[in-house]
Amino acid sequence: MQPIKIALAKGRLADLTIELLEQIGIIFTSYHKKSRKLMFLSDDSQFQLILVKATDVGTYVENGAADIGVAGKDTLLEAGSDVFELVDLGFGQCKFAVAGRPDYDLNQSHQLTVGTKYPKITKDYFNQQGKQVETIKLNGSVELAPLVGLSDVIVDIVETGTTLKENHLVELEEMMDISARLIVNKASFKTKDSRIRPVVEQVQAYVDTKGSVRS
Amino acid sequence: MSGQQLPRGVSDLYTDDYHLKESLINNYKRLLNTYGYNPIQTPTFEFYDLFMNVPGTMDADQMIKLIDPDGKVLVLRPDATVPIARMVSQSQLDVKKFCYVTNIFRMESSESDRTSRSFSQVGVEWFDHAHPLHDVEMISLAIEMLKQSGIERIQLEIGQASFFKSLLKSAQLPPSEEQEIQKKVEAKNGYELKAYLNTLEIDEDIYQVLLAIPNLFGSPKTVLTEAKRLVLNDEMRQAVEKLDSLVKQLHRLGYEQYVSLDLGLINHLNYYTGVMFQAYVEGYGKPIIQGGRYDELTKYFDLKTSAIGFGLYVDDLMTILKQQNRADIEANQSITISTSEKELKEAMDLAMSLRAKGVVVNMVYAPLNAEISGDLIDFTSKSYRLNCGTNQGSFNSVIDLQKKVGLEDYATN
Secondary structure (H helix, E strand, C coil): CCCEEEEEECCHHHHHHHHHHHHCCCCCCCCCCCCCCCEEECCCCCEEEEEECHHHHHHHHHCCCCCEEEEEHHHHHHHCCCCEEEEECCCCCEEEEEEECCCCCCCCCCCEEEEECCHHHHHHHHHHCCCCEEEEECCCCCCHHHHCCCCCEEEEEECCCHHHHHCCCEEEEEEEEECEEEEECHHHHHHCHHHHHHHHHHHHHHHHHHCCCCC | CHHHCCCCCCCCCCHHHHHHHHHHHHHHHHHHHHCCCEECCCCCEEEHHHHHCCCCCCCHHHCCEEECCCCCEEEECCCCHHHHHHHHHHHCCCCCEEEEEEEEECCCCCCCCCCCCEEEEEEEEEEECCCHHHHHHHHHHHHHHHHHCCCCCEEEEEEEHHHHHHHHHHCCCCHHHHHHHHHHHHCCCHHHHHHHHHCCCCCHHHHHHHHHHHHCEECHHHHHHHHHHHCCCHHHHHHHHHHHHHHHHHHHCCCHHHEEEECCCCCCCCCCCCEEEEEEECCCCCCCEEEEECCHHHHCCCCCCEEEEEEEEHHHHHHHHHHCCCCCCCCCCEEEEEECCCCHHHHHHHHHHHHHCCCEEEEEECCCCCCCCCCEEECCCCEEEECCCCEEEECCCHHHHHHHHCHHHHHHC
């Protein structure tokens, strides 16, 4: 029988998820943090881990290349992935915020220019408030944009706020909390029901009782 | 050079793929004909207004638009059912059962080419009086279509639109809140659904049932037992009863192994009013058949009728067939006949008689500039080589050739 494929984002999310899976008896002895391998088989050969880029987890799961995935709510929202989103795993917690220079007023009557890695989330958020914004898609060092005049403000993930502080920016508006989510391909959840549902239920039960694994 | 490239989301089909596609479609046409469905075709483009007059069925951003010289907006067929409903209402025909093979065009904004902007659909529409056994026939037809193509591990999932709809209606929420709830249920996102419901003022009973809906899926027996327990009003009770008797009939017909239920199956809710179904194949991430009963749609065309139908995504089916190594298509026997001007008449006559039997005949004309492989009859050198070279020899006339190799039987060999 084909193993159930689990797509994880390389890095901290993967480590935490593997810890969580171990708690419910799915063990990947072959997995090492430093390995360059991208695929690992569980000890009982029932599950296969695939390591992908965080923003691709949704794509793998939506297309059925992976049955299960763990991804941040941020990447799921941005990609608009059409998947079942079943468990809030509770780790990888952070929030989305609008940030800018301390004296910046968000309620000006001109069109805002927003630098961000997340143009879709940004557009959706401001549209809901009835504000038209122009987004500038950036791939990193987003904090620079308002400093050099590329944009008025930025939309980004804020964990501790240290990066903002060091670049003399402040949080202007809190947008939403995000955390890691367990997602499942819509077809797999139906066609492999008897193998996937127990995993989901055990993860849910574990998260409910123990809280989640912490980094 | 963009002159030689294809736009995003469309692709060429090479011979093997196109062959496969045609043979699939031809088989389906034959099958649907034996069920009494009449083939029809609607235009490739129609007025934008046609689709916008039917609220909530099509995303305006997904339509591929053209502008007529008089300024009217046209769209490439974004959906098969709406134009057929229009056609049926205008024609006032007595015929009620239709089938189609058509291309659907959708603007996909996705960054990858994976989602195609043009895809083929085989489907049926039945304008009926909502007889419950019609639902049974439709679903069994959907299963039979998949079985006929040879694929394995099929699953047909059935839902009931009115179960969720009437529940939501009884909560008396504004449309924006209904939409938000629908979105969470569709994603089976239980924790966000709960968090959202907690912000609303909802009757405790309704609250509990709404929370239970994402998990109302799986084997018919379990789901129906649970659903009966959750019923809050008459409409919900009827929905469950209908589903119950539908499942029983499918069971009697021997389809039990393929059927599962999901009462949280609520996509395209503005479209469907009764039974809804979609088919999955294990190992493939998308549904390959989608359909259901829709009564609201026909109202927009002043058509007092119920209707049920489904569409099968041919391109997805092809991918699955290739995945499961079931993409073989019967190749016709083929032969090469080589000739020069002198023997052209005899060679052509022979070619025609072979073709009449369904043999593929490739004519080549001397002088030849390449070696010919496979079965060959060479009129220039009066020689033949058949059956992978095991039957070789020479002949002095077509009659002689017939005698020697029994070409009469060639096509049936």
